[in-house]
Amino acid sequence: MAAGVTARDEQKTGGILLALPAVLxxxxxxxLPLLIVLVFSFLTRSQGGQVSLPFxxxxxERVFDTFWVVMQRSINIALLTTVICLIAGYPLAxxxxxxxxxxxxxxxxxxxxxxxxxxxxVRTYAWRVxxxxxxxxxxxxxxxxxxxxxLELLGTExxxxxxxxxxxLPFMVLPIYASLSRFDFRFIEAAQDLGANDVKAFLRVxxxxxxxxxxxxxxxxFIPAIGTFVTSDLLGGTQGLMIGNLIYSQYNRSGNLPLGAxxxxxxxxxxxxxxxxxxxxxxxxx
Amino acid sequence: MGNQVISRAGVGTxxxxxxxxxxxxxxxxxxxKVGLLVTPIFSYFFLWxxxxxxxxxxxxxxxxxxxxxxxxxxxxxxxxxxTMGGEARFATDLMLSALGNTLFVSSIATVIATILGTMxxxxxxxxxxxxxxxxxxxxxxxxVIPEITQGVSLAIFFKLIFDFVESSTGxxxxxxxxxxxIGHVVxxxxxxxxxxxxxxxxxxxxxxxxxxxxxxxxxxxxxxITFPLILPGVIxxxxxxxxxxxxxxxxxxxxxGVGNTTLPVFVHGLIKTSVTPEVNALSTLMLLFSTVxxxxxxxxxxxxxxxxxxxx
Numbered sequence: 001m002a003a004g005v006t007a008r009d010e011q012k013t014g015g016i017l018l019a020l021p022a023v024l025x026x027x028x029x030x031x032l033p034l035l036i037v038l039v040f041s042f043l044t045r046s047q048g049g050q051v052s053l054p055f056x057x058x059x060x061e062r063v064f065d066t067f068w069v070v071m072q073r074s075i076n077i078a079l080l081t082t083v084i085c086l087i088a089g090y091p092l093a094x095x096x097x098x099x100x101x102x103x104x105x106x107x108x109x110x111x112x113x114x115x116x117x118x119x120x121x122v123r124t125y126a127w128r129v130x131x132x133x134x135x136x137x138x139x140x141x142x143x144x145x146x147x148x149x150x151l152e153l154l155g156t157e158x159x160x161x162x163x164x165x166x167x168x169l170p171f172m173v174l175p176i177y178a179s180l181s182r183f184d185f186r187f188i189e190a191a192q193d194l195g196a197n198d199v200k201a202f203l204r205v206x207x208x209x210x211x212x213x214x215x216x217x218x219x220x221x222f223i224p225a226i227g228t229f230v231t232s233d234l235l236g237g238t239q240g241l242m243i244g245n246l247i248y249s250q251y252n253r254s255g256n257l258p259l260g261a262x263x264x265x266x267x268x269x270x271x272x273x274x275x276x277x278x279x280x281x282x283x284x285x286x
Numbered sequence: 287m288g289n290q291v292i293s294r295a296g297v298g299t300x301x302x303x304x305x306x307x308x309x310x311x312x313x314x315x316x317x318x319k320v321g322l323l324v325t326p327i328f329s330y331f332f333l334w335x336x337x338x339x340x341x342x343x344x345x346x347x348x349x350x351x352x353x354x355x356x357x358x359x360x361x362x363x364x365x366x367x368x369t370m371g372g373e374a375r376f377a378t379d380l381m382l383s384a385l386g387n388t389l390f391v392s393s394i395a396t397v398i399a400t401i402l403g404t405m406x407x408x409x410x411x412x413x414x415x416x417x418x419x420x421x422x423x424x425x426x427x428x429x430v431i432p433e434i435t436q437g438v439s440l441a442i443f444f445k446l447i448f449d450f451v452e453s454s455t456g457x458x459x460x461x462x463x464x465x466x467x468i469g470h471v472v473x474x475x476x477x478x479x480x481x482x483x484x485x486x487x488x489x490x491x492x493x494x495x496x497x498x499x500x501x502x503x504x505x506x507x508x509x510x511i512t513f514p515l516i517l518p519g520v521i522x523x524x525x526x527x528x529x530x531x532x533x534x535x536x537x538x539x540x541x542x543g544v545g546n547t548t549l550p551v552f553v554h555g556l557i558k559t560s561v562t563p564e565v566n567a568l569s570t571l572m573l574l575f576s577t578v579x580x581x582x583x584x585x586x587x588x589x590x591x592x593x594x595x596x597x598x
Contacts, residue, residue: 014504015413019421022406022475026424030472033439034431040442088329095326110584115333118576119533121550122569125557126336129343132561136339139353169333197311198318219430227432229536234557244434251438251540261442264435275430 034268041261051257059262067246067263074243075270077157078225081164082172085221086214088165089172093213096173097180109177116170124234127163128154131235155237163231171220179213211281219278223271243267337573344566361567381568384552391463391538391548392531395470400524402471403478404516410479411486412494428473429480437540440469444541461543469537474530478523485519518586525583529576 041059043051063071092112099105115123130136131153138150153159183206191201207214229244236242243263250260344362348355366378409415410422428436441461448459493515497507513520535550542551553572556565 015409015415018405018409018413019415022402022479023421023424025402025471025475026428029440029443029468030428030436031424033443034435036443036446037435037439088325088332091322091325092329094322106584110580111330112333113584114577114580115337117529117580118337119550119553119569119572121533121535121553121557122340122572123337125553125561125565125569126340128557129340129561129566130336135561143353166332166336169329198315223430223432227434229434230554244432247434247438251441257442260438264438267432268435271430271432 037261037264040258041265043258043261045256045258059256059258060266062259063262063266070241070243070246071263071266073157073241074226074228074267077161077164077242078222078228080161081168081225082218082222084161084165085169085172086218089169089217090176090214092169093173093176093180096177097183112170112173112177116174120167120230121234123167124163124231127159127166127235131159131162154235155239157236157240159235160228160232160240160242163235164225164228167231168221168225171224172217175216175220176210176213179210179216183209215278215281219274222274226270227267340566341570341573344563344570346563349563361563362571364564365567365571380547381549381552384547384549387463387546388532388549391466391470391546392528395467395474395531396524396528398467399471399474399527400478400520403475403523403527404482404520406475407479407482407486408512411483412491425476425479428476433473433534433536436473437469437537440465440472440537441540461541462546465541465543466538466546466548469541470531470534473534473537474527477526477530478520481523481526482516482519485516485522489515521586522583525579525586529579 040051042055042057044054044056044058045051096105096108096112099108128135132138133150133152133154135153137153138147141147142150187205187209188201191205192198196204227244228242229248232240232242232245233248236245244267247260247263247267250256250263342354345357345359346354347358347360365381406421406425410418410425415421444461444465448461451457451459489512493511494507497511498504502510533550534548535554538548538551539554542548553565553568556562556568
């Protein structure tokens with residue numbers, strides 16, 4: 001008995017010691033910087049890219065006034081990306097789960113995982129090759145006499161949307177696949193024996209039971225999509241300017257750090273709302 | 287099997303619905319069947335066509351990307367020869383030093399993150415520590431926070447530190463390998479911890495109890511029982527960390543100084559300015575590298591799953 005208690009105490013101290021380095025690292029280099037950003041967002045810009053007192057809400061006013069267009073564009077594009085990924089991703093996950101042979105399943109999955117592990121820059125760059133003024137799409141259309149002037153495909157909101165869907169589709173497929181592979185398809189059979197048609201069986205049995213995967217997938221797509229920097233930087237130009245690019249330009253050149261900080265905080269707010277939705281609907285009900 | 291289920295169930299439905307409703311249901315079913323086949327095929331095409339074209343045009347004997355003019359390895363030679371066509375030079379030396387920097391940064395970040403991540407995973411699954419839930423959410427935060435926020439906040443943090451050090455001691459600090467590695471370790475800890483944790487949760491804790499009963503102390507139990515059993519998880523986590531670290535652009539971009547460009551930052555610079563066959567060739571090489579890593583990690587997963595010592 002006594003030995004058991006000491007062992008447990010030992011385990012407790014051991015556990016704290018094991019967790020400590022990682023917790024310190026994350027606290028110092030992750031949480032503290034986020035806190036600094038929060039403080040900066042209430043400060044005033046001063047000479048030479050520095051910040052100073054007094055505390056003010058001026059930056060937030062500008063975020064919700066001058067820069068709201070960009071914020072709204074980011075939210076819209078991120079939502080649209082999520083919806084398109086969901087519509088394309090659910091059937092794809094279903095397709096993978098329903099492969100009969102183990103090899104077929106593994107291979108179908110591999111075809112989704114490989115792009116997921118491939119360098120994001122390379123994948124985005126592929127679209128530059130396709131969409132450019134002298135890119136494949138324009139030159140094909142011109143050579144076949146369908147158009148005479150090259151279409152402006154790069155530097156548009158459409159290009160950003162395309163790049164985001166392309167980049168994040170695997171993030172949607174993998175969690176839905178995980179949910180679907182745990183789903184017992186005999187439930188569908190049961191629903192149909194009880195008189196449900198296909199639509200009802202899907203909406204009332206399959207979808208609710210795979211909802212955690214769907215919600216997780218939506219999070220994994222929406223959050224990086226709203227914070228995108230690379231995709232919009234490479235494909236978006238000025239028309240497809242997103243919130244991430246705006247934050248970057250505040251940090252980099254014109255140097256209004258408090259404004260950049262306020263933009264970050266508002267973006268984090270949107271992310272937090274998304275996470276709350278996840279916490280409400282996404283947890284697996286055991 | 288799927289079809290049998292559907293058709294048998296379809297008969298059951300027909301008995302209970304009117305003929306008209308049945309016809310409508312069949313129409314929905316055929317649309318659904320077509321959709322369920324067409325959408326995945328289109329998605330696969332969408333995922334793979336750009337990559338396939340990129341690889342194809344890296345072998346195309348023409349600077350343009352519009353028509354196929356025959357096979358060449360010229361662009362691959364150019365990457366390593368230091369020339370870019372006639373007009374501009376491909377900065378081979380810059381690329382190689384960026385590659386060296388990438389390997390240096392990512393290997394150190396991976397080692398640190400794998401050790402810290404495995405430790406915290408062990409403590410969360412096996413240890414009995416207070417505030418588990420809080421630690422848990424802090425651990426997941428770097429995965430869900432947009433990269434740009436992480437990159438910018440860390441950069442501001444370092445700027446403050448350097449300003450403070452300069453004003454108090456006069457030593458002039460600049461961001462460099464240290465700040466890049468610190469940033470990479472932050473997000474890598476989370477990924478390693480998640481992967482190792484999943485592995486630990488699948489492991490039977492009785493094996494450790496048995497080792498204890500047989501007289502092994504905690505360290506012996508860990509080295510002889512726990513660690514060998516979670517090793518595949520640790521390796522998978524380390525591989526994930528290595529890939530993420532080697533591919534990272536945003537955090538590196540904000541926290542690197544002059545002279546420590548990594549490969550993604552170098553490639554980003556190239557891509558932003560131009561589409562050239564050399565970049566296509568370089569991208570193809572990076573693609574090949576990812577394929578090898580994915581193949582290796584899938585091999586590891588297949589090899590080490592479903593063993594008798596697993597809990598489930």
